[in-house]
Amino acid sequence: MKRFAMYPLAGIAILILGGFAGIAGSRAQTASDEPQFTNGNRLVRPANYRDWIYLSSGLGMTYSKQAGVPELFTNVFVAPAAFRAFQATGKWPDKTIFVLEERAAQSRGSIVQGGHFQGELAGLAASVKDVKRFEEKWAYFSFSAGDSSAAPNPRARCWQCHNDRGAVENTFVQFYPTLKDIAQKLGTYNQEKAANESGPK
Amino acid sequence: MKRFAMYPLAGIAILILGGFAGIAGSRAQTASDEPQFTNGNRLVRPANYRDWIYLSSGLGMTYSKQAGVPELFTNVFVAPAAFRAFQATGKWPDKTIFVLEERAAQSRGSIVQGGHFQGELAGLAASVKDVKRFEEKWAYFSFSAGDSSAAPNPRARCWQCHNDRGAVENTFVQFYPTLKDIAQKLGTYNQEKAANESGPK
Numbered sequence: 001m002k003r004f005a006m007y008p009l010a011g012i013a014i015l016i017l018g019g020f021a022g023i024a025g026s027r028a029q030t031a032s033d034e035p036q037f038t039n040g041n042r043l044v045r046p047a048n049y050r051d052w053i054y055l056s057s058g059l060g061m062t063y064s065k066q067a068g069v070p071e072l073f074t075n076v077f078v079a080p081a082a083f084r085a086f087q088a089t090g091k092w093p094d095k096t097i098f099v100l101e102e103r104a105a106q107s108r109g110s111i112v113q114g115g116h117f118q119g120e121l122a123g124l125a126a127s128v129k130d131v132k133r134f135e136e137k138w139a140y141f142s143f144s145a146g147d148s149s150a151a152p153n154p155r156a157r158c159w160q161c162h163n164d165r166g167a168v169e170n171t172f173v174q175f176y177p178t179l180k181d182i183a184q185k186l187g188t189y190n191q192e193k194a195a196n197e198s199g200p201k
Numbered sequence: 202m203k204r205f206a207m208y209p210l211a212g213i214a215i216l217i218l219g220g221f222a223g224i225a226g227s228r229a230q231t232a233s234d235e236p237q238f239t240n241g242n243r244l245v246r247p248a249n250y251r252d253w254i255y256l257s258s259g260l261g262m263t264y265s266k267q268a269g270v271p272e273l274f275t276n277v278f279v280a281p282a283a284f285r286a287f288q289a290t291g292k293w294p295d296k297t298i299f300v301l302e303e304r305a306a307q308s309r310g311s312i313v314q315g316g317h318f319q320g321e322l323a324g325l326a327a328s329v330k331d332v333k334r335f336e337e338k339w340a341y342f343s344f345s346a347g348d349s350s351a352a353p354n355p356r357a358r359c360w361q362c363h364n365d366r367g368a369v370e371n372t373f374v375q376f377y378p379t380l381k382d383i384a385q386k387l388g389t390y391n392q393e394k395a396a397n398e399s400g401p402k
Contacts, residue, residue, distance in 0.1 A: 054255035060316030115261030
């Protein structure tokens, strides 16, 4: 079974962080929206990502024919300045940072009798674009519960598939409807990569 | 079959809009984040809600034992100033505004073989708290595709259930994990209403 992200409270998920362009948006940029590092290339766990721009959610997304168990919700956020730059150019500025949040899926509770809604935090991951810091430009980080920082994941774990299959640079814009429209309009959407159905080995 | 929201492109969903407190956040407040009305009490379709604070998502949530078809994703956003006030008080300020966005759920595409990710916009709804404008304080609006404004829905359609079952005022904080923690800490969470499992008649 291969899932995009791992088990509840293991906090192993896929993220993309990066740098910021000085583009004004409806939210003021704050220093804490930029990726922060400690002890070399360890990414400090992003504190305020729930204030960032929401991109999309999935439920139980998997690139295996076998469903992931348990199915988790995945919510993706990107820092506001990176989003504003993407809106203008269809590309990610240096120091772009993404966060992928995993949450438990609940099916019963209060008036809900069917379908799924979100519960407790189950994992957190991030990705960063930093062309000076990382030879391969993008790096991926997984935070277990309680981790205040994380080292970059090995290239084979996240980077390779993001690089081979991401519609825009190393990012899965094919799964973010509002970004997909922008990238297609601005000519930065790689349809060939996005259409490739083979997941990571 | 009773679903929280209706069919793709019919744009019939449940939302909650309201007024704003002057609380500074990491996003600057803009005039367009406040609910705007036209021709009396018709709410102007919110333009920039994707820049607001994301609260949570559901997939196919229903208060009937029969599943909704097709299952849609529902993404809920609240205007930043209202969110900041809620963080501080556990209550909604006058002119709070929520948007509920419906999106199609896709199961196959690119490297995804299972689970669900979000596709095209399928509906939009909003709710507003405005104690001077609406006798019952909160009002609910559903936008069909192309609608630039919408009249308040009848009380029986949204307001009654929100009022009877919402954990905080007329809002379903029981389905928004980050707000639930805040309201419970600040003593504004109505557990009795949230635990009532009977949906609307």
